[in-house]
Amino acid sequence: MTDAAPYRRRIDRITDEDFLDGLADLVPADIRTMRDDCREEEARLSYARRLLHGQLDIARAELQRREGTDADSLVSTLTTILTDEAAGGPRSVSNSEVYVPTGKQGRRRGDRVLEEMPLGRLPDLTDPELVAAVQRLKEEEQAISALRRKVMDNLDRLQQELIARYRDGAASINDVVRTVEG
Template identity: 40%
Template sequence: MGRDQLQRLLDEEYLAGLAEWPTAEVRTARATCEAEEEAVSYARRIAQGRLDILRDELERRSRGDAEVADAGASDVLARLPAILATDQPPADPMRARATRLRVPAEAEAYADEVDAAVDEGFLAELSRRPTEELSAAVDRLAALEHELSAARRGLFDRVDRLRDELARRYKDGSAAVRDLFGDR
């Protein structure tokens, strides 16, 4: 999977002629897009978490909290619950997507991209890193997170279109729900 698969799925022509596709192919495409979205979302969450940690460190420094400058990773761990907490509800709860609690098999390639931007070793040594280096890491991660968010939205669009096509087929009778259960 990875970037080649993602580019194929996000290509404008990917769903061309969707109304003529066999129903089994529509279901397979939906499952493929959902799996890729899950992998992209996983990597995006990793990037967001690392961004939150880096931004918190930059904010701590801007406040002049020098007394904890030598605490290192243990200080970050102590602050982690507050750093990663969010009070923001989804923009549109009706369009919210379920958060999955597993590491998708397809996520490795995207997680490697996050590691290439800022790996765990970098985070473990935050207090020893110059502020300029932290700022550059924030820029790299923010750009990657933005790219992953755009890909995720594109995949949501594909999944929605594929689901809509399946729903249309079930409604008009050109596909039967019983086909989902195989020969019983």
Template identity: 30%
Template sequence: MKHRRRIDVVLSPEYLDALDTHTLEELGEMRVLVDDLENQLSFYRRVLHGRMDVLRFEQRRRRGEDSRSIIEALPELLAIGNQEGNGNGNGNALDRLHADFAPELPEVERRYTSVMNDDILTRLPDLDDDDLTLALEAFGALEEKLSGQRNALHEIHDALVTEIAGRHVASDPA
């Protein structure tokens, strides 16, 4: 039997098939798995937003639109995500830039994992404008994929919660 990634199992159309045949305990376990995956994707999405904010700042700095160094702008960059809705407002803004304590995310394809592990922020001075643009495009593509998966997980979560709530209502003797 071929091993399937958890994200593939949960996002497959069969995951929600025949919910009425599952016990409440099984439905709860399914919901916990969905929540766990959503939290992982959300964390990495926030990290991506932080990195994208830094790269966009660097582009503005190079165009002469901002004269500050990255260090001088860092407090503002760390606050951008919480002010503009980059990410969902959960967690520390520092988490958006640094992933040393990131949860494991084996569900993300290898090419995207390499984007997340890239030391791009330490190489900013060595990158030309084209490399900066390519990095932003790679981050943007990954963010789009992660957002799509998160949205699908939200729909699955809602279906599971609806089924669980329906069972509780049906079993309530009042």
């Protein structure tokens, strides 16, 4: 595991190439902490992706409206877009998968794009501006997806390590699963 000192943000530490270095030498409690960090970052990235997908769907609907391929107004299509029907059907998401930001959060990947894309201004954008906005949202979504994939790969590796230790008898179930402390 890398030293956290040179990193300002947890996401930078988690996605660093040497994040999993020395994994075999770590105690289960340290691996659990790393796993929990990965879970938290994955939830944050998933939340950002969902927001980007929503904005992207809305911007694309405005493009389709302007091209004449969708005669409905943007406002009339919002219900469909926001219920995920535009993306091929509603998604099932459990409460444990939903990240809702609380308190002051640092600027994360995707924050800038989400802040710069006020949906109320879509009708005022020129066609080239709207096309550029859609492209920027797509690129940001792809970047966040790649980052999320790296976090998930590390999360999977950490989980595999904990399970292997339990199976080999090198760790107890209490070492592998965090118990709730009173």
